[in-house]
Amino acid sequence: MKLLVTGGAGFIGSAVVKLALKRGYEVVNLDALTYASCLRSLSDVSDHPAYSFEKADIRDRSKLDQIFAKHKPDAVMHLAAESHVDRSIDGPSAFIETNIVGTFNLLEASKSYWQVSGQPKNFRFHHVSTDEVFGTLGETGMFTETTPYAPNSPYSASKAASDHLVRAWAETYGLPVVLSNCSNNYGPRQFPEKLVPVVILNALAGKEIPIYGNGANIRDWLFVEDHADALLHVLERSALSESYNIGGENEATNLQIVNLICAVLDDLRPAQEPYKEQIRFVRDRPGHDLRYAIDPQKIRNELGWRPSVTLEQGMRRTVEWYLNNQDWWAPLLMRDGAGERLGVSA
Numbered sequence: 219m220k221l222l223v224t225g226g227a228g229f230i231g232s233a234v235v236k237l238a239l240k241r242g243y244e245v246v247n248l249d250a251l252t253y254a255s256c257l258r259s260l261s262d263v264s265d266h267p268a269y270s271f272e273k274a275d276i277r278d279r280s281k282l283d284q285i286f287a288k289h290k291p292d293a294v295m296h297l298a299a300e301s302h303v304d305r306s307i308d309g310p311s312a313f314i315e316t317n318i319v320g321t322f323n324l325l326e327a328s329k330s331y332w333q334v335s336g337q338p339k340n341f342r343f344h345h346v347s348t349d350e351v352f353g354t355l356g357e358t359g360m361f362t363e364t365t366p367y368a369p370n371s372p373y374s375a376s377k378a379a380s381d382h383l384v385r386a387w388a389e390t391y392g393l394p395v396v397l398s399n400c401s402n403n404y405g406p407r408q409f410p411e412k413l414v415p416v417v418i419l420n421a422l423a424g425k426e427i428p429i430y431g432n433g434a435n436i437r438d439w440l441f442v443e444d445h446a447d448a449l450l451h452v453l454e455r456s457a458l459s460e461s462y463n464i465g466g467e468n469e470a471t472n473l474q475i476v477n478l479i480c481a482v483l484d485d486l487r488p489a490q491e492p493y494k495e496q497i498r499f500v501r502d503r504p505g506h507d508l509r510y511a512i513d514p515q516k517i518r519n520e521l522g523w524r525p526s527v528t529l530e531q532g533m534r535r536t537v538e539w540y541l542n543n544q545d546w547w548a549p550l551l552m553r554d555g556a557g558e559r560l561g562v563s564a
């Protein structure tokens with residue numbers, strides 16, 4: 219099976235590329251290499267005989283057509299996106315261009331390729347999305363696959379729009395699609411502007427650890443390698459046009475996440491004072507959703523998927539990875555103002 223992964227040089231995409239190669243796929247990684255990418259995340263597989271890389275922007279339709287014609291993939295897993303909520307508030311246009319127009323281009327290129335290939339029944343376009351499309355929950359309840367869309371940020375609105383395009387291309391043109399909406403990911407190789415790496419790196423540097431508002435916003439956290447496994451479950455086992463919510467059943471407030479990271483650091487790299495002394499509450503993000511929680515029963519019951527690690531195990535592996543891989547993250551702090559941003563994305 220030849221899998222075309224878009225955004226394979228990003229945080230989740232690189233985990234997908236590695237896992238798919240391990241499971242015997244041929245993988246073509248299509249990525250524009252934006253500020254958020256890191257090809258060094260794939261240095262251990264870049265010479266793999268079943269791996270190839272195409273530098274391409276999903277906003278460039280003709281380039282997409284060339285790549286489809288050259289590689290003839292059996293399936294597409296679409297992860298390429300602008301992904302940082304704070305950046306979407308400061309500058310939404312890149313989110314509209316990549317997440318909406320780029321997804322439209324990829325759907326059109328996939329449709330043309332699928333049609334000229336004789337509409338193979340086993341072709342799949344797997345669109346990877348977020349639980350943020352459902353908006354915010356109150357103190358109770360969970361997102362299911364039938365929760366109405368109610369996105370609140372430019373990022374989540376652009377992802378919601380892309381989900382709708384994917385659904386429409388299936389209904390209107392018969393393109394074989396599957397969708398998944400996942401909760402917050404954490405793990406190795408996440409760009410250092412998102413909550414978990416910001417906390418680890420600021421703590422280690424002796425800097426303030428910023429938390430939005432009062433830290434009470436709740437997210438459902440999933441280890442990135444478990445998400446990659448869930449995505450391959452969906453790709454391989456889902457019926458056409460189904461969507462699956464993917465979550466770790468790990469609801470935690472931002473403050474609890476930060477305290478957990480500080481406790482792991484206290485254990486692995488003790489400092490003079492407990493790291494939690496560096497916590498500072500900062501002005502809240504506009505339109506900050508209060509709570510996300512995923513009901514994962516459908517993927518668990520229909521596809522037999524479950525996360526393999528607990529939040530504590532996954533966070534320990536994550537902190538250990540950042541402690542041992544300064545050569546990965548240090549150069550990224552210089553990139554596009556990442557080091558200066560209080561990038562508390564969650």
Ligand code: NAD
Pocket residue numbers: 224225226227228229230231248249250251252253254255256274275276277296297298299300301302316320346347348349377399400401402403404409
């Ligand atoms: P990321 O920002 O780490 O990686 C995105 C990748 O897409 C980068 O390698 C970037 O170079 C590439 N890209 C961006 N614009 C492109 C373009 N125009 N053409 C080609 N490539 C382009 O993102 P991530 O956290 O790995 O997220 C991957 C996908 O998963 C996204 O679609 C995101 O919405 C979704 N998602 C993320 C999370 C999360 O917690 N990170 C949760 C649920 C869903």
